[in-house]
Amino acid sequence: MLVPVLKKLVRSLTVLLVVSFSTFVLMYGNGPGIARAVLGTNAKESDVKAETAKLGLDDSLMVQYGRWIKGVVTGNLGDSFFTGQSVSSALASRVPVTLTLIVLSILLTVVVSVLVGVTAAVRGGWVDRVVQFLAVLGAAVPPFIIAIGLVFAFAVSVRMFPATGYVSPDQSPSGWLESVTLPVVALLVGSVANAASQFRGAVLDTLSQDFVRTLRARGIPESQVIFRHVLRSAAGPGLIALSLQTVGLIGGAVIIEQVFALPGLGDLSNTSAQKGDVPIVMGCVLVTIVIVLVVNVLGDLAVAALNPKARKR
Template structure:
């Protein structure tokens, strides 16, 4: 098991280095262009050249990357080119908002996907039809359309929830939950659709296996059979789909944050990209990369625990 985890850690580290280097190379290729974005179009060529020198943008790209990577290891993500604010400080106020949205969505997605998928595979009927409807709805209707419909229905027509804004958990737990209710529901439709359909397929495939029919012939009730045997073997593909859902969820969350005016990573990366604030963009990319890698690594480890055969690679 240790070797299995170590192998996945090395892969995750390699992917992190590749993605961050490519992003860094794309963002930092034109040092003079970055300096001009910082100073404005009215700056002279001499001022632009001096600013590029001051920011260290005239050094070889690999030297800049290694220097930046050393700072990342120390927890220093540099400072904004525009405001001088440390990137870590800016992220510290934004990350809790985005993580709250994503974690709540992933927890509810996992619960609903397992319950709906397993029930639909085991009993079929109206539960299966509801799952098919949610799958079609999630695939056909974009999340921002669902978000606007929810705002009109439950924030304007019937003012049950706030249309915009965010309340910190430490200030008011109920207000925090209320401020995230509509954004989370906006994301849930799409994430449940893909994940529940995958769980349904995995459970249905497992139920058709010979050992399950043998256990049923011995009179084992459906509930113990489902929880002790079927879900354990069907969880592997479902966990992989949930980890892949994380990729789409992170991107969708940026749009949902903009619609509901949530002060998360979405607003930060959009404003930083438009202003040409490269260190701030790099900081958000590193956060996104770490989040995705952690989720995928956790999914791989859980699959290895549930299915020891997957460790043999």
């Protein structure tokens, strides 16, 4: 078990280096252009050259990337070109908000999609048709449309939840729960529909296997057959689909944060990209890559725990 885990970690580290380097080249490829954005469009050429040297943008990209990687290892991601604030402190105040949306969405997606997918596969009928319809609807309707509809329904008309803003759990646990409920539900609609459809298909395929008929012939209760044997075999494809949805959840969270005015990575990356604050943008990219890789590794480990054959990969 240890060797496959090490292989997954090495692969993840390789992906991190490749993606971060590619992004770094795109972001830092034009040093004078970055310096001019910092100084303003009317800056003199001599001032631009001086600012380029001051920011270390006159070094080769490999040297700059090596310096950035060293900073990542030591926890120093540099400072903002515009405000002078350290990237680490800027991320520290924003990452928890985005992580809250993503983690809650993933956990709730797992629970709800398993229950709905298994019910649709076992009972069929109208439940199955509703799940398939919701899967198509969830894939077709963008999260921000769902978010706007939720705001009108539960924040404007009924006034059950706040329309915008974020409350830290340190300030008020109940206020925090109210502030994240609608954003999480907006993300859940699409992710649960797709994941439930995946679990439904995997459970239907497993129910047709010979070992299920054997278990039923031995008189094992149906609930044990479904939840102890069928779900264990069908969980692999569903977990893989969930891990692949992480990228979509992060992208959806960025948009949802804009709709609900949440101070997360979405707002930070959008504002920094518009200004051309490259260090902040690179910090946001790094956090995003790490979140995706961590979820994928955990998904692979969960699949390996459920399926011994997957441990050898």
